[in-house]
Amino acid sequence: MDPLRESLHDPLPADGTRSSLSGPEVAHPPWWLRFTIPFEVVIASVVVSAMVLLAVLLVYQVGTSARQAIIAASDDSALHISQLISERVHHVVDPADATLRLLVFDPIASATSLQTRLRRLPVLVRLLEQNALLSAVFIGYSDGQFLLVRPLRNATLRARLEAPAEAAFLVQSMARERGTAGAAGTAGLTGRWNYYDAQLKLLDSSVRPNYRYDPRSRPWYALAAERNTQVLTAPYLFFTTQEVGVTLSQPSEDGRAVIGLDVALTDLGQEIGELRLVPRTEIAVVDQDRRVLAYPDMSRVWVREGNDTSLELRTLEELGVPSFQGLQGIDLKAGVTRRLEADGEEWLFKVLSLKSQRWEGLHILMAIPTRELLADVNENLRRQVWLSLALIALMLLFGWLAGRRVGRSLSGLALQAQALARFDFRRPSRRMSPVREVRALGQVMDRMSDTIEEFLHITHHISAESRMDVMLSSVLYELVRATSCTGGAVYLVEAQRTGLARTARYCEDPEQQARYPDHLPMAFFINPTEPQDVDAQDDDQALPQRALRVQLRTRDGQPLGLLVLRYRANQQQDDVHFRAFVEKLSGTLSVAIETRSLIEGQKKLFDAVIRLLADAIDAKSPYTGGHCERVPQLAESLMQRMCEAKDGPFAHVAMTEAERYEFRLGAWLHDCGKVTSPEHIIDKATKLEALYNRIHEVRMRFEVLWRDAELDYWKQHISGVDPERLQRELLQRRERLQDDFAFVARSNVGGEFMAEADVQRLATIGRQVWQRHFDDRLGLSQAEMARLAKVPARSLPANEPLLADRPEHIVPWGARKPPVEADNPANRWGFDMVVPPFEAHLGELHNLSIRRGTLTAEDRFKINDHIVQTIIMLSGLPFPPHLARVPSIAGSHHEKLDGTGYPRRLKGADLTLADRVMTLADIFEALTAADRPYKPPKTLSESLNIMSHMVREQHIDASVFRFFLTSGVWRDYAELFLDPAQRDAVDVDALLASSG
Incomplete structure (x- = not known):
């Protein structure tokens, strides 16, 4: 059917009737009268039909001749093969016969x-x-x-x-x-x-x-x-x-x-097997009882009877050759040639007598597949057929070209209509038709194709572009082209609804950009159809322009912005249908703007919450200072320099916008687990500090001993002991108590390394006894009472050591023991850490005997647990695929290249570039921070020298550290965050040499 002609018929209503308003009913002609054929098809069909008829006649003639050639060739081939086999059989017997007749006269016989x-x-x-x-x-x-x-x-x-x-x-x-x-x-x-x-x-x-x-x-x-x-x-x-x-x-x-x-007989079988004219020819020698005497595969011919050495020959039917099965029941007469079907194909059978002086009644039987025998003839026939088909195809092309010369324009329009039906909206290239109506129809279809294609581009930009300004610019460009306007602009309502801010603008003529100011008053949105001052036209314009303004609103009617389109006054855009079309199209643009605004708002809120969390961690303890804020800035600066590198080991580094955002989130969240870290451990400035500094409790015990010394003095004084000796002993006890407490207090600070002698002195001091007169189980919490459940209460008054590790000082692990062991079934994050035996050990001697610093192994684990909690917390968030690596980036900055880091003991091969950058940024910020109350800030040279040593210990990646030095990121960071006293001279060359 002709799609162009059929499309002119009005569709019928659903009930198959026509309205009376449409005029008198017209009877439909029969289907054979409605059937139409394209003009070029008619021309091509005539040419092709003639060629097909000629080709059929030629092929029939060639096929008939080939069939006759097949019959003659098969007979000649069978006769020739039979003669060859007869000669070969005679060559088997006759030479042996002649040889034997000579040997009977040889002297060897006597x-x-x-x-x-x-x-x-x-x-x-x-x-x-x-x-x-x-x-x-x-x-x-x-x-x-x-x-x-x-x-x-x-x-x-x-x-x-x-x-x-x-x-x-x-x-x-x-x-x-x-x-x-x-x-x-x-x-x-x-x-x-x-x-x-x-x-x-x-x-x-x-x-x-x-x-x-x-x-x-x-x-x-x-x-x-x-x-x-x-x-x-x-x-x-x-x-x-x-x-x-x-x-x-x-x-x-x-x-x-x-x-x-x-x-x-195996030799005879091999001889006749070599006489095959084609590979699948079957040849056998049989006797008058149809027993097979010779066959190429002699193992199929004979069968042994039981264990006897005598043999029995198989018959032709028992031989098991599929091609011979067709001879069952057929008399084997010499000179007979037959064509029979066997094994699904045609075979040529020939039977000849084997003439020999010793063997009578023997026949030569041949089965030749005609397909192989006459392969050359069939190939010639196929070539004839293909030649005919090629000629038909050539004439088909000729007829098609002839038809296209006449109906090319209509054919092009038909193809374009079919392409539109297949959702292919590209404008095809074709010649202009000299027929006016055809040319007008072509222009309309081209315009329609361009418009649909541009609408598809609009849809693509709305769905694919995430940035609001880029999306609006692309959509506006396509919209101006689709509507044949001269330019346009998109204005969005400002935050306080004080006016409209231009977000996108496009003009065919750059000189007309002034017609789209940066800001518009809200009056343009409130009354979009009323003329405004910016609509005034220049008197010298030959073709004045008009403006179409369409409101952009959210789905609940809230104002979003204004779409402004300018067009020439003589265009069809003045039609009401055009305005209605633009208003409907603007709805899609409004939804896109609203969606982008929501996405950007949620992203800003998400970023603000993350920064709020980082600020809260920094504000939680003076020991972290501004760490959570400065590390991301340093890490992002270093990663940005790597992406900008043109040579060196990081010349290949490149990051998409999504990867940059992923890295930024990981950097800002790298210490988010610290919200779970106990403050009294993070802020533990002395060894005896728990929720308070227990040195006051120890000092009170010394006060008790001081009072005990005075009481002993007065008791002995009353008893008449020498006052001078008592006074001397009292002064000695007081001096010893002062000295012991001063030593305990110094040990509590943890500023120096504790030697073994110091630890022994603590034990000696701790063995001093004071007397307790009050029950130590009153006023305790349930957890404290549980720890004392297995410890029997002592009768009062009780002698207590001055310093001790008591059972109630040990806090066992409860249900909140973190699953960080490598073999823990609950460990699904890949942690590999050693868990201390207790959750906390508050023993006084245990804490005071810490060799360096103020933290016990339990305290250190609690602090290190912040990175475990970081990974667990972030892994539980439903990050989208493009942010899936945020937990890994945030939780790998305490790993080391040699696999001794925590919490997963990752080695260098397992650490990404982002992980290595985070490690360096975390260390550099910690070394140079000036807001830590527990340490003085280090200078640039001191910090970089320490980091150089850490490179040699495989704590920091060497290539990242060298790039950090050569890129100057450390210098930029120092200008922003370090005190002037810290910014001393740095020997970069020496650091590069020492770092390998």
């Missing part, structure tokens, strides 16, 4: 000793070399002696007969040798095997006691002696070689010996 017989060995060997079908020549004598000469033509036969590798002939004999007396039968005969090479040089000779062969018991000897003529035996098993064959035998002239020749 020789009486083995030595005499071996003199005729060259004659026998010559006969075997001249006839490859002879398997052996032998002579049996009337007294039981025997001589056989067998060629050893292959390694298999030599191995079977235990012959040397160079052996070419085997002579088997049963003869009377010197020293053996005559006896009946073979009792006085010696079996001997002689091996000769090709020059008849004796290689080996051995007596075979087990070789007891009596020729007179064999069929070939008995039949020849009985009939006194040449005989051909039935197939039987050769005694020595275990081969199946036939024997030609004939008595000698004097009748004292029988001479025989062995012809292996």
Whole structure:
């Protein structure tokens, strides 16, 4: 059907009737009158139909001639093959027959000793070399002696007969040798095997006691002696070689010996197998009882009866050859040629008689697949067909081109309409038609294609572009082109609704950009159809322009902005339908603006919440200072320099906007787990500090001992002890208490390394006793009471050590033990950390004996646990795919290249560039921070020297550290965040050399 013509018919209503307002009903013509054919198809069809008719006639003529050639060729081929097989069969029997007739007169027939017989060995060997079908020549004598000469033509036969590798002939004999007396039968005969090479040089000779062969018991000897003529035996098993064959035998002239020749049927089968004209030709020799005498695969011809050595020949039907199965029930007459179906294809069968003086009633049967035999003829026929088809295709192209010359314009419009139906809105290239109506229709369709294509671009920009300004600029450009306007602009309502701010602008003429100011008052949005001052036209404009303003609102009616389009006054944009179209299209733009605004607002809120969390962590403890704020800025600066690098190890580094945002979030969240870290551990400035500094409790015990010393003094003074001695002892106890407490207080600060002697002194001081008169179990919490449940209460007053590690000081792990061991089934984050045996150990001696610093192993684990909690917390958030690596970026800055870091013991191969940058930024900020109350700030040179040492210890990546030095990021950071006193001179070259 013609799609252009069919599209002109008005569609019927759903009930199949027409309204009376549409005019009188018109009867539809029959379908054969409504059927139309394109003009170019008519021309092409005429040309092609003529060529098809001519080609069919040619192919039919060629096929008929080829069929006749097939019949003639098959008959000639079958006859030729039959003649060749007959000749080959005669070559099998006739040479052996002639050879045998000569041997009966040879002196070997009358020789009486083995030595005499071996003199005729060259004659026998010559006969075997001249006839490859002879398997052996032998002579049996009337007294039981025997001589056989067998060629050893292959390694298999030599191995079977235990012959040397160079052996070419085997002579088997049963003869009377010197020293053996005559006896009946073979009792006085010696079996001997002689091996000769090709020059008849004796290689080996051995007596075979087990070789007891009596020729007179064999069929070939008995039949020849009985009939006194040449005989051909039935197939039987050769005694020595275990081969199946036939024997030609004939008595000698004097009748004292029988001479025989062995012809292996396997040799005959191989000979006829080589006569195939085509690879799949089947050839067999059968007798009058349809028994198969020769076939290329002789193992399929004969079958052994039980364990007997006699053989039975299979019939043609029993042979199992699919092509011969079609001959069942068909009489095999010589000279018959048939074509039969067998095994799913056509075969040519030929039967010829095998004429021989010894074999009567034998036939040669051939089965030749006609497809292979006549492959060349069929190939020629196919070439003729393909040539005809090629000619038809050529004429089809000619007819098509001829039709296109006439109806090209209509055809182009039809193709464009079909392309539109397939949602292909590209404008095709075609020649202009000289017909006015066709040209007008083409222009309309081009305009429609361009408009739809531009609308698709608008949809693509709305869905694909995430940045609001870029999206609006792209959409405005496509919208101006689709509506044939001269320019346009998009204004968005400002935050306080005080006016409209221009977000996007496009003009065909750059000089007209002034018509789209940066700001508009809200009056333009409130009354978009009323003329405004900016709509005034220049008097010198030949074609004045008009403006179309369309409100942009959210789905709940809130104002979003204003779409302004300018067009020439003489265009069709003045039509009300155009305004309605733009208003509907602006709805899509409004939804896109609203969606982008929501996304950007949520993103800003998300970023603000993250910064709020970082600020809260920094404000939580003076020990972190501004760490959570400064590390992201340093890390982002370093990563930005790497992306800008043109050479060096980081020249290939590049990040998309999504990857930059992912890295930024990971950097800002790198210590978010610190919200779970106990403040008294993070802020632990002394060893005895828990929720308070327990040094005050210890000092109070010293006060008690001080009072005890005074009490002892007065008690003894009242008792009449020497006052001077008492005064001296009191002063000594007071000095010792002051000195001991000062030592304990210094140890509590943890500013110096604790030697072993210091630890021993603490133990000595701690063994001093004070007396407790109050119950130590009053006013305790449930957790404290649980820790004392297994400790029996002591009677009062109780002597207590001055310093001790008491049971209530040990806080066991509860249900909140973090799953950070590598073998913990609950560890699904890949942590690999050692968990201390207790959640907390508040023992006084245990804490005061800390060798360096103020933190116990339990305290250190609690602090390190912040990175564990960072990974756990962030892994539980539903990050989108483009932010999936935020937990890894935030939680890997305490790993080391040598795998000794925490919490997952990642090695250098497992750490990304982002992880290495975060590690460096975290360390550099911690070293240079000036707002840490527990340490003085380090200078630039001190910090970088320490980091150089950490590079050698594989704590910091060497290439990242060298880039950090050469890029100058450290200098920019110092200008922003370091005090002037910290910004000392740095020897970058020395640092580069020391860092490898």
